[in-house]
Amino acid sequence: MTATTTTTTTTATTAPPATAPTSTNQENHVTGATVWLTGLPSAGKTTIAYELAGRLREEGHRVEVLDGDEIRTFLTADLGFSREDRHTNVQRVGFLADLLSRNGVKTLVPVIAPYADSREAVRKRHRASGAAYLEVHVATPVEVCSERDVKGLYAKQAAGEISGLTGVDDPYEEPESPDLRIESHTQSVQESAAALYALLAERGLA
Numbered sequence: 001m002t003a004t005t006t007t008t009t010t011t012a013t014t015a016p017p018a019t020a021p022t023s024t025n026q027e028n029h030v031t032g033a034t035v036w037l038t039g040l041p042s043a044g045k046t047t048i049a050y051e052l053a054g055r056l057r058e059e060g061h062r063v064e065v066l067d068g069d070e071i072r073t074f075l076t077a078d079l080g081f082s083r084e085d086r087h088t089n090v091q092r093v094g095f096l097a098d099l100l101s102r103n104g105v106k107t108l109v110p111v112i113a114p115y116a117d118s119r120e121a122v123r124k125r126h127r128a129s130g131a132a133y134l135e136v137h138v139a140t141p142v143e144v145c146s147e148r149d150v151k152g153l154y155a156k157q158a159a160g161e162i163s164g165l166t167g168v169d170d171p172y173e174e175p176e177s178p179d180l181r182i183e184s185h186t187q188s189v190q191e192s193a194a195a196l197y198a199l200l201a202e203r204g205l206a
Contacts, residue, residue: 032062032103033133033203034100034107034133034134035052036136037138038112038114038137039112040166041154041167042140042146042149044192045068045112046067048182048184048193053106055193056106056206063107066109068112071092071111075092076089083115086113086115090115090118090122093122097122098125101132106205114173116175116176134179134199135175136179136181136196137180137181138192140183140184145167180199182195
């Protein structure tokens with residue numbers, strides 16, 4: 001009796017190579033940028049920053065908000081409020097923002113930064129590193145800020161409990177040519193954040 005051997009040939013199926021994302025939006029999700037929101041105390045900087053951060057996160061962007069109060073507590077607690085210390089505070093925050101941005105993070109910085117030369121130094125740092133940088137002036141008038149007085153600073157200054165309040169008895173040098181000027185007293189937080197989002201989209205960052 002002769003045994004019959006049957007040979008079965010198996011054809012391997014090779015999966016097609018994965019296609020790398022090519023859309024602009026997908027690429028922007030890993031493109032960092034620093035958005036510095038400068039303005040007076042109680043201008044609305046932080047509120048706008050967190051509103052924008054929420055929208056960006058929903059779209060898959062990596063986002064950090066460098067809140068000015070948190071920075072003062074954890075990063076620059078050794079600094080006071082002299083002109084030199086304010087400059088140092090801004091440069092430390094600028095260094096951190098640049099570092100995050102170069103590593104693909106949308107970094108929103110609602111920090112007063114009252115002096116033009118301090119802000120320009122931060123812009124130059126980003127320019128040197130190649131990180132995107134946008135300066136946004138939240139241009140709320142001091143009268144409106146003092147009415148809002150979110151942290152009670154204006155009331156304390158009026159009562160003589162504190163001094164050196166930016167825009168009242170300490171200088172605030174308004175940006176001459178910001179990338180965007182937001183008048184938050186004439187529109188809602190959502191509208192302000194939408195205007196900032198539109199700027200990011202215009203620059204290919206959202």
